[in-house]
Amino acid sequence: MEEPKHIGISFPRKDGEDKVRGILRYLGDKQSPQMLHAALKTSPHAHALISKIDTAEALKALGVRAILTGEDIPGNIGIYIGDKPPLARHKVRHYGEPVAAVVADSEEEAYAALPLIKVEYESLPVIHSPSEALAEDAPLLHEEMKTYTHIPAVIPEPGSNVANRTRIRKGDIESGFKACNTVVEESFSFPPGDHVAMEPRASTAEILDDGQVIIHSTTQAPFVVRNLLSISYNLPVGKITVITFPLGGGFGGKAGIQLEALVYLLSKAVGGRLVRLVNSRENDLVSSPGRTGLEARIRLGCSKEGRLEAAEINYYFDSGAYADYAVNISRAAAIACTGPYAVPNVWCDSLCVYTNHPFATAYRGFGHIELAFAMERAIDLLAEQAGFDLLEFRMINAIRKGDTSPTQSTMDSNTGDLKMCLENVSEMLEWEKGTREEMPDGKVRAKSVTCFWKAPAMPTNADGGVILTFNEDGTVNLHCGAIEIGQGLKTALAQVLAEKLGINPGQVHVVDEVNTRIAPHDWATAASRSLFMIGRALVEAADDAIRQLKQTAAIVLRCPTEDLKVSEGRVFLADEPDIGLPLADVALGYRYPEGNAVQGQVIGSGRYISRRLTEIDPETGKGRPALEWTMGAQGVEVELDPSDGSYRVLKAVCSMDVGKVINPFLARSQVVGGMSMGLGFAGWESFIFNKQGRVINDTLRNYNILRYGEEPEYEVKFVETPQRDGPYGARGLGEQGILGMPGALAGALSGALGRPLNRLPLTPQTIWETGKEGAK
Amino acid sequence: MKAYRDIATITLDINGEERRVVVRPADTLLRVLREKVGLTGAKPGCENGDCGACTVLLDGLPVKSCLKLALEAVGKKIITIEGLKDTAIQKAFMEEGGFQCGYCTSGFLVNAYALLEKHPSSKSGADREWLESNLCRCTGYEGISRAIDKARDIIKEYK
Ligand code: FES
Ligand code: FES
Numbered sequence: 014m015e016e017p018k019h020i021g022i023s024f025p026r027k028d029g030e031d032k033v034r035g036i037l038r039y040l041g042d043k044q045s046p047q048m049l050h051a052a053l054k055t056s057p058h059a060h061a062l063i064s065k066i067d068t069a070e071a072l073k074a075l076g077v078r079a080i081l082t083g084e085d086i087p088g089n090i091g092i093y094i095g096d097k098p099p100l101a102r103h104k105v106r107h108y109g110e111p112v113a114a115v116v117a118d119s120e121e122e123a124y125a126a127l128p129l130i131k132v133e134y135e136s137l138p139v140i141h142s143p144s145e146a147l148a149e150d151a152p153l154l155h156e157e158m159k160t161y162t163h164i165p166a167v168i169p170e171p172g173s174n175v176a177n178r179t180r181i182r183k184g185d186i187e188s189g190f191k192a193c194n195t196v197v198e199e200s201f202s203f204p205p206g207d208h209v210a211m212e213p214r215a216s217t218a219e220i221l222d223d224g225q226v227i228i229h230s231t232t233q234a235p236f237v238v239r240n241l242l243s244i245s246y247n248l249p250v251g252k253i254t255v256i257t258f259p260l261g262g263g264f265g266g267k268a269g270i271q272l273e274a275l276v277y278l279l280s281k282a283v284g285g286r287l288v289r290l291v292n293s294r295e296n297d298l299v300s301s302p303g304r305t306g307l308e309a310r311i312r313l314g315c316s317k318e319g320r321l322e323a324a325e326i327n328y329y330f331d332s333g334a335y336a337d338y339a340v341n342i343s344r345a346a347a348i349a350c351t352g353p354y355a356v357p358n359v360w361c362d363s364l365c366v367y368t369n370h371p372f373a374t375a376y377r378g379f380g381h382i383e384l385a386f387a388m389e390r391a392i393d394l395l396a397e398q399a400g401f402d403l404l405e406f407r408m409i410n411a412i413r414k415g416d417t418s419p420t421q422s423t424m425d426s427n428t429g430d431l432k433m434c435l436e437n438v439s440e441m442l443e444w445e446k447g448t449r450e451e452m453p454d455g456k457v458r459a460k461s462v463t464c465f466w467k468a469p470a471m472p473t474n475a476d477g478g479v480i481l482t483f484n485e486d487g488t489v490n491l492h493c494g495a496i497e498i499g500q501g502l503k504t505a506l507a508q509v510l511a512e513k514l515g516i517n518p519g520q521v522h523v524v525d526e527v528n529t530r531i532a533p534h535d536w537a538t539a540a541s542r543s544l545f546m547i548g549r550a551l552v553e554a555a556d557d558a559i560r561q562l563k564q565t566a567a568i569v570l571r572c573p574t575e576d577l578k579v580s581e582g583r584v585f586l587a588d589e590p591d592i593g594l595p596l597a598d599v600a601l602g603y604r605y606p607e608g609n610a611v612q613g614q615v616i617g618s619g620r621y622i623s624r625r626l627t628e629i630d631p632e633t634g635k636g637r638p639a640l641e642w643t644m645g646a647q648g649v650e651v652e653l654d655p656s657d658g659s660y661r662v663l664k665a666v667c668s669m670d671v672g673k674v675i676n677p678f679l680a681r682s683q684v685v686g687g688m689s690m691g692l693g694f695a696g697w698e699s700f701i702f703n704k705q706g707r708v709i710n711d712t713l714r715n716y717n718i719l720r721y722g723e724e725p726e727y728e729v730k731f732v733e734t735p736q737r738d739g740p741y742g743a744r745g746l747g748e749q750g751i752l753g754m755p756g757a758l759a760g761a762l763s764g765a766l767g768r769p770l771n772r773l774p775l776t777p778q779t780i781w782e783t784g785k786e787g788a789k
Numbered sequence: 790m791k792a793y794r795d796i797a798t799i800t801l802d803i804n805g806e807e808r809r810v811v812v813r814p815a816d817t818l819l820r821v822l823r824e825k826v827g828l829t830g831a832k833p834g835c836e837n838g839d840c841g842a843c844t845v846l847l848d849g850l851p852v853k854s855c856l857k858l859a860l861e862a863v864g865k866k867i868i869t870i871e872g873l874k875d876t877a878i879q880k881a882f883m884e885e886g887g888f889q890c891g892y893c894t895s896g897f898l899v900n901a902y903a904l905l906e907k908h909p910s911s912k913s914g915a916d917r918e919w920l921e922s923n924l925c926r927c928t929g930y931e932g933i934s935r936a937i938d939k940a941r942d943i944i945k946e947y948k
Contacts, residue, residue, distance in 0.1 A: 025883060025884075026883075028891065029883045029888075030883070031891075032888055032891030032894050033879040033882050033883055033887075033888070033894060033898060034830075034870065034871070034873075034874070034879070035829075035830025035831075035869070035870030035871050035873075035894070035895040035898075036830065036871065037891055038829060039832075039892065041832075041833065042823070042829035042832075044824060121813075121815075208926075209924075209926055210890075210892075210926060211832075211834050211840065211842055211890070211892040211893045211924065211925070211926050211927075212832070212834070212890070212892045213833070213834070259890070259891075260890060261832070261890045261891065261892025261893075262889075262890040262892060262926050262927055264926070293836070294834065294835040294836065294837060294839075294840075498890060499888075499889035499890025499891065499892075499927050500889065501889065678886060679886075682886045682889060682928060682931075682932055683889075685928070685929045685931050685932075686889060686926075686927045686928055686929050688929060689928070689929025689930065689931075690926070690929070712835065712837055712839060713834070713835045713837065713839035713840050713924065714837065714838075714839045718924060718926060719929065719930070720921045720924065720930075721916075721917060721920040721921045721923065721925075721930050721933065721934070722916070722917030722920070722921050722930075723921075723930075724929055724930045724931060724934075727929065727931050
């Protein structure tokens with residue numbers, strides 16, 4: 014085989030020029046005079062009955078066209094469970110929940126009307142955590158749970174606050190623990206937080222006279238939005254069009270149905286006029302969904318030789334007030350519950366639990382960051398207790414081909430080389446030079462290592478498609494339903510296509526906008542599956558186009574199609590390359606000099622649907638839910654000042670087996686971006702709640718994310734064990750960089766402090782307090 | 790100082806062009822640039838002074854345009870991202886991966902541009918002080934800080 018020309022090359026981003034010139038338009042950048050504008054009145058309470066809403070005065074305000082409250086709109090929405098009214102009805106279940114929406118001629122007028130809406134509340138007892146929600150006498154957040162519709166894979170437990178429970182039963186847990194030489198048991202937890210995509214969510218809706226519904230939205234999943242709108246409001250799916258522009262980040266936070274349903278209802282309330290709703294940052298943080306919190310309890314045991322024998326795992330995901338994606342996050346965490354280790358005996362209950370926190374949706378990592386934090390901490394504790402080096406212990410237990418996953422499916426020959434990743438981490442951190450060092454100034458430096466894995470959590474029939482059309486000059490247009498969210502997907506796809514067609518990536522034109530009426534169906538830009546699945550569809554579409562190009566050329570060149578080759582922008586005889594035609598001459602059909610034309614334009618199409626996936630057994634978790642696993646290892650080096658708990662991350666490293674790197678530059682920046690997010694996740698990012706359950710840090714002034722200058726030195730090394738069914742051997746890598754970082758930061762700081770830190774965020778205060786307790 | 794009570798017509802000097810716009814006294818510069826002038830490069834990320842996505846230059850100094858009234862910009866030279874073309878920092882952002890989703894990019898570029906104008910050769914210290922007022926969620930800042938170094942090299946070369 015020839016060396017690939019465009020795979021493994023750092024081709025510059027297709028959207029780069031527009032982005033540095035500030036001319037790429039996001040949804041919020043598009044406004045028109047006929048638009049009406051919406052604003053949300055939100056709840057100051059975490060849990061309360063709405064005893065009265067008076068909108069009379071607000072309705073009289075200048076420019077106000079309509080006001081909706083929960084009472085005006087029947088029905089619930091929800092991606093897996095229909096548990097959420099678009100506006101709170103009868104009661105509010107979290108701080109920041111929208112209770113009324115105003116539509117007015119201008120945004121100022123809409124906002125000016127909000128204080129005129131009078132809402133009376135009767136406060137209810139607040140549930141602050143999953144363990145409170147699971148207590149015997151806990152108030153019920155969803156009394157009507159029994160009546161909610163839900164997908165079969167999710168199993169809510171009416172009469173409780175459990176929105177879903179996933180069970181994994183592998184091997185025999187009792188005899189597993191009997192075979193253990195060392196056993197540890199510990200709890201781990203962190204509170205919920207937010208994605209903080211820099212672009213706040215926005216949606217517009219318009220209903221045309223013929224019943225067509227046109228939605229523009231900042232969504233990672235336009236087809237999901239279309240489908241759920243159709244189901245929830247009984248609209249023919251073909252009459253709904255959802256249009257998405259490139260997103261200013263999403264990280265999972267824009268993957269479900271969010272503002273779209275409400276803005277559709279608002280448009281309906283004003284006779285179908287175009288209504289625009291843009292989140293303020295405050296609303297984006299607490300009214301729209303964030304990420305789950307977690308409480309975990311893990312019992313873990315190993316043999317004398319350091320082999321993991323048994324794991325008993327309880328994950329309690331804090332879903333907040335509504336289930337959204339969280340019920341699938343808890344399920345994904347069950348499927349991957351042990352992390353990338355071979356464990357013969359596994360018992361896991363993973364619960365998704367309602368609380369009075371802002372509700373949670375998908376977040377980069379989708380359950381795998383949560384489980385990685387808890388498991389990696391448990392592994393550290395076990396390895397230490399059993400007297401093993403932390404890296405060595407992971408080496409012993411790293412999962413590999415032939416081992417079985419918690420769902421009892423066998424890891425196939427595509428399984429990544431986790432040991433190699435661990436070796437890379439060891440090298441990058443200079444592990445052999447020691448993992449803890451006390452500095453002359455009293456500070457302590459320490460290193461850590463963690464492993465991670467992730468499989469896309471998606472429907473068993475998740476799919477994607479590609480259509481290729483050609484231009485007069487032989488260049489190609491690539492159409493697909495996947496969203497450019499910053500990951501550089503369309504650049505990577507252009508490289509794959511260029512490779513297939515033997516042209517330059519510059520000759521591939523990608524389309525920024527996705528329109529559900531034009532683009533081929535696509536499940537969602539989520540789960541790090543786009544490169545894999547769209548890539549597969551693209552390879553098929555390219556083959557289809559090549560076949561057609563050859564057919565036309567064969568007529569003109571009077572030769573069998575099999576003798577032709579497409580490369581370097583030409584189609585020619587493989588053994589006599591001088592005889593051929595430029596693509597431009599055949600791409601839109603061939604025209605003979607005298608005028609006759611044959612064949613017509615080339616339209617390449619390709620599709621991909623997940624292969625041989627099954628649901629998991631509700632009692633044992635047995636099944637094959639994972640399309641592919643991306644795994645790797647990470648570590649950090651920190652410097653801690655034990656006198657006040659302050660610290661600095663000196664270095665963060667990651668080695669990941671991605672199958673094949675399509676664009677090294679883009680791949681590295683995805684991973685580094687994930688790592689930085691993971692450090693923030695562990696270090697300081699979370700909502701802070703007061704006793705009444707209100708979020709007291711709902712602005713970017715006090716909800717801190719990593720800032721310029723706080724970043725460590727990053728080092729990334731890729732391993733390439735081909736994913737044989739992936740495009741050019743590639744598998745997903747968009748989310749994974751985040752996964753091991755919380756465990757790594759906690760591990761290194763625990764090492765430096767000499768006391769285990771099992772709760773996030775790792776603020777200097779918590780560290781200092783933990784250190785002081787230890788000294789007692 | 791002139792007092793404005795109601796809707797007023799003002800003239801703004803934006804990227805070297807004089808633009809006459811009708812504004813309310815309460816309108817922020819960010820809103821006027823985006824909604825009245827159609828320059829949407831400066832982005833709203835918080836409209837509270839916390840993220841820097843809305844950064845523009847007023848007489849060469851970076852300001853958060855969400856915290857400035859349009860009226861305050863009268864008589865000053867406003868430069869937005871659309872006013873920067875083929876600068877060293879833009880080139881360096883492209884080459885070093887100073888962005889992913891691009892939402893923070895206008896603000897970062899404008900701020901970094903001004904930083905390089907004021908501190909063409911200084912390293913790190915000033916960089917951090919200037920740039921920690923801008924948030925980026927995608928890059929982890931690695932590409933951005935590399936881009937700043939690279940831009941300094943480019944600028945040096947052309948001197
Ligand atoms: S929008 Fe101005 S600082 Fe965030
Ligand atoms: S590039 Fe997305 S926020 Fe900076």
